[in-house]
Amino acid sequence: MNILILSRNSRLYSTRRLVEAGRERGHQVRVIDPLRCYMDISPHRPEIHYKGENLEAIDAVIPRIGASITFYGTAVLRQFEMMGTFPVNESVAITRARDKLRSTQLLARKGIGLPRTTFGYSPDDTDDLIDLVGGAPMVIKLLEGTQGKGVVLAETRQAAESLIDAFRGLNVHFLAQEYIREAGGADIRCFVVGERVVASMRRQAKEGEFRSNIHRGGQASVVRITPEERTMAVRAARIMGLNVAGVDIIRSAHGPLVLEVNSSPGLEGIEKSTGKDIAGTIYQFMEKHARLGKTRTRGRG
Template identity: 35%
Template sequence: MKIGILSRGPQNHSTRSLTEAALNAGHAAEILDPFGFYLYVGGTRNRITYHGKPVGDFDVIMPRLSRTTVQYGEEVVAHFEWIGTPVINRAKPIAAARHKFHSLRILAQHDLPIPPSLTVGSAAFLEDTVAEMGDYPFILKPFYGTHGRGIMLLDTPTSLTSTVGALCDLHHDYVIQSFVTEADGVDIRVLVVGDEAVAAMKRSAPPGEFRANIHKGASGKAFMLPDEIQPPRYKSRSCA
């Protein structure tokens, strides 16, 4: 099988691991820079080229898109879908997963529990609205973002209203959620494939930090899901 891995970071751990796993399984793997693609529609025919040459016959495409490559990378993935090349993750699900509020709506539509979440277009009625969500502090997360970037913790009505008002004036979209103080800087990341929880990791923020992101100095260790968290059909393995 010939596998194309969309990534600008050939030395990234995830990209290297995928490449090594493909080679160890007897497949051919090629790392492809998303920005190296030209996408053609209309004219004589619809096609895609890479570094000026026709794209080879890949059996499957595996997107590994970063924050800087994902916007154009989604178009590349959609084009591969259009010309009939199988892709591991389709463009629309990638876009949905990137958008925090959109992904929360999808979870709610499927009756999965989520924390009370709010987004607004102005701060005019904010104080009355957040009163329905619980007590201070509130946490603000940008619609798009990773590694804990742009996340704010606001503990007074004045700080929340003034911050949200400024963000609305700048046309920056944020999700507002009640902060789970009981978590004490700890969260659990679970990877689910199909209907199986295949791995879990417990992340703990460093002293003085509320974000449990590894990029913000948090530590991570293997975690076995207890029965009260793990649905009976799931069979989780801790992250190595």
């Protein structure tokens, strides 16, 4: 197949592994910067151009779109979908997962276990927002944050009130969330491809930190997940509409809870901790499912 990887940095581990794995399986694989793509949005012959070249006869696209370019990156991906190119993850699923509020509401509507979460606008409701999640300590998350950025632990009620006031003063949106103390700064990343969890790792936050993200110094190790956790991860990815997803689960006294569903999960931590060829597994999925025009976006506007 002729495959494009949408990535701003070809030197990133995940991008490099996807190139290597694809070429090892006999595919033509090329990395292009989505910000250098531009589109001819025509009803009968939509096109994408890249540095003066008309990109044609592309069988599949692997989006590795960073959060900072979600708007433009998904517009490029949507154009490929209009042209009938198969996307590993569709544009609508990526934008759905990137919106923390929307994704939390969708998961809650389908009965997925979550930490108690609140969202509000008026300063007059701050006390109730804090009480609804059980008071301090509590977690406050910016809706635009990624890789643990914009996620703050307020250890006291006064700290929570000050953070909420500061975020409102900056005119940014945030979620207030229950702090799961018994998790001990650890979560589980379940890597979902298609309808199954193909690998999972436990991420432990470094001492003095509650965020377990690898980018924040968290340590990864192999973990055995329960059937309930496995089912929950697959369901969460399906609700988002993602074929490839990193589902972050935390173990609470009341059972597993989903923290987040990531539409562009990194490969380095999961491959190195488990020894599994996750990039190759993604290509296996593509080889089985990639067909011209096989996208829900085509013809639906």
